[in-house]
Amino acid sequence: MNNKIVTAIAWLGLAGCSHVSQITPSTGHIDAVTPPAPVAAIPQPVKITPFVPAPKAKNREQTYSVVVNEVPVKEILFALARESKLNVDIHPSIQGKVTLNAVDQTLPAILERLAKQVDLTYKVENNVLYVAPDMPVLRTYKVDYVNMSRDTTGFIGAAAEIASTGRSASTGTAGSVSTVTSNGTGAANSSRTAVNSESKNHLWETLIQNLRDLLAETDKEVIISRTASPSQAESPATTNEGSNPAQPLLNPSQTTLPPAASNARNAQEERDQARAEYKTLFAATVIASPETGVISVRATSRQHEKVQEFLDKVMASARRQVLIEASIVEVTLNDTYQAGIDWTRLGGGFNINGSLGTTGIVSPSGVAAAAGSVSPFVVGYSSNDISLGLRLLQQFGNTKVLSSPKLMVLNNQTAVLKVVDNLVYFTIQSQISQGLTTGSTNLQSVTTTPNTVPVGVVMSVTPQINDLGQVNINVRPTISRVVSYVNDPNPQLANANVISRIPQIQVRELESVLRVNSGNTAVLGGLMQDNIQQASDRVPEVSKIPFFGKLFTARSDFTIKTELVIFLRPIVIQNATLESEELQSYKQYLPSMQLQQKLDESAN
Template sequence: MVFSLRYYLGVFILLLISCAPQPPIPSSGHINSKNVTIPKDDIPPLVQQQPFVPVPQPTQPLEEFTVVVDSVPVDKLLFALARDANMNVDIHPKIQGNITLNAINQTLPQLLERIAKQVDLRYQIIDNQITISPDSPYMHLYKVDYVNMSREAKSEVTVSTQIINDISRVNGGGNGGSGSNSSGGSSGDNNSITTITNESNNQFWLILEKNINTILSSHETGIIDKTDKVAVNPEMGIITVYATHKQHVEIQNFLDHVLASSHRQVLIEATIAEVRLNNNYQAGINWQRIAGNFTYNQSILGGDLGNSPFYSFEYKNSNSRF
């Protein structure tokens, strides 16, 4: 009995195993994850650190001098300064005049600037060489970064007022007779028109040229033609000036202030690329939705001047509870 039970149980287990689905046999070209090798990533090269900018070497301070002179010829003073500064010097033979100076602990460029204010000269320092020459006019180019454009704008606002007076009276007779006496009134008009005109002109290059000519004319002692001293090229933004060194210093100072103020102005130009039209709006705003409930009345004469003139302004809203 026990044997037969084991026999049937074994047969039943074999039947269950035979009914289990068999896994599909993979093809020869099937991907086998076990055989797939992961490629090794290439190690990037080491980042080469950029060398730091070396710290600039401290510059040696300029040598200072103390000069106290009274009515000393300028050429002798310049020779003495060049000798004490251990520098070469070239002085033009036209450099003449006397110098009175009291300078304490000042550098050579500062001393030369003070001397140039007393004597008509200009200097140039290149390496170890000082060149002194008369302050004769020379050509210099100035770069002016401003748009080549001039603008003119004009606007007018006109206010017109008209007052009309009309008085008419008719008087009738009493009992026992008939008669009429009429005063045929008087009429007159009182008109008033006020116009406000605003004009704005922006002619940058023209005004700039006039201002530079004014600076040049302030140093002229005689009648000299100044038409060829300033050449303005608005297309390239260049101004050429023929002037002395002192005048060039003043012109450069003037241009620095002008450009500092002009760069604050911004010109914005807008172009409408597309406009969508709607038949319900002729002016862009449906004023009927706003002004449909408003009523405005005006009476200037006030009932033949019997009453004061009045104005009435009414608003009706059907949805309101008041």
């Protein structure tokens, strides 16, 4: 024990005499800082082709042949169940005879053909074939469409009132009035042209009413129970005179009927009574919730097939949409083309079926105008690039793009583009009273009413897209600008030294209905106008001298002729995503794509 204590004390002494290390730990020995990874461009996503397993062999479905003539449907169902090794449950209301010729057809195909002759429904569950009458059932359909009703009205017209060339006077006598006209026609001459356009889009209201009309056409009587024997209801009238001898009449005044007619009448009455006992009319029901996009229909299976077919066609048409690219260009014509743009110099892309100055509709390739529309000049252009047409127009003069909108529009919906300045002007009404002195007036009150008039570009389009990708478009562009201001000639305002300036607006507009293939460009042009501009040069100070100043002043008037051209290009959108071919060019404008482009530029 003592030896262990001595040994421990010796170890402690040696530990106190040990050498202490003087090595300084290096920087970051424990908390080392990891250098940041170099910034690199985000790699492109790797496209991996999904693995598609090889198709597995499928057993050939069993086929059957059924050739019958006026055979009860129950017997056919039992035979099919026996051959297909299925158990069968048949509702007691299933009745009727079937004539069928089916060779090498599957069991569902034969049952579908039977269901078209006899009102029945079937299903197979747990190796049991259930057959029941085609009773009305409630099914729910999803209709994804906005709950909105839109009414669009438009009016474009012009009127010219020409004053009467003669004078008319009215003279009256007791109980009569006569009109005397001299040197003319008496009544004012007028010329008016107007086009009223109206578009109504009430999809939900129309859809519900159409479904009710569709079910009303296919509604029928459904057997729910039988209180009379089938033989009584279906037995034909007996016409054999020897089988039913005549019975003496209880009422001598009753008209004597032949035995055959009496038996036929009794059989008909028994049949009518039997039908009245076991048939009830089931009216189909439509329950719609436009707010949630749900329609519930209570109808038979046959009716549900027609409802589903109708909804598929309606929604396929209503969900079509089109991207409309438009450019409104004003061309200031040079001296060579004062008669307007020469469309024949633009190459074979244009096809004109008319001449400049012709009022009406022309039908170029790819563009078919509807009757009744109004357009000064329409020309078709088969190019797929609007910018190409703009560059070609520069050879006729200076071009100025007034507006270049792009609109995505659903089928038969109206889109409106409005880029205007609401110009404000005031209408002034003053009340003036006679002053105390002779010839003087006193202004009592002045009432001003603000009015606004839009000045700029307004454009409305209503497209209709058919199954072939052709677009029927109703287009109406309106371009307006301020020409000058005129003063209100109200004498009361002049007496009160009040000036009311009213703007004079110049309007250029057209309305047309045309058909364009998807991707082609339609051109509407021919709206020409002359702008008279004045320019003056004078010698400073000298031109202000009375009488002699005009000798040092030069004034010139010149006319600038401009033509308005509208490019219209519809593109039918099959898939409204940026991955689609039609919208892929717009993907570069996304913020993420622009950020990616900047990172790529910084990395390079």
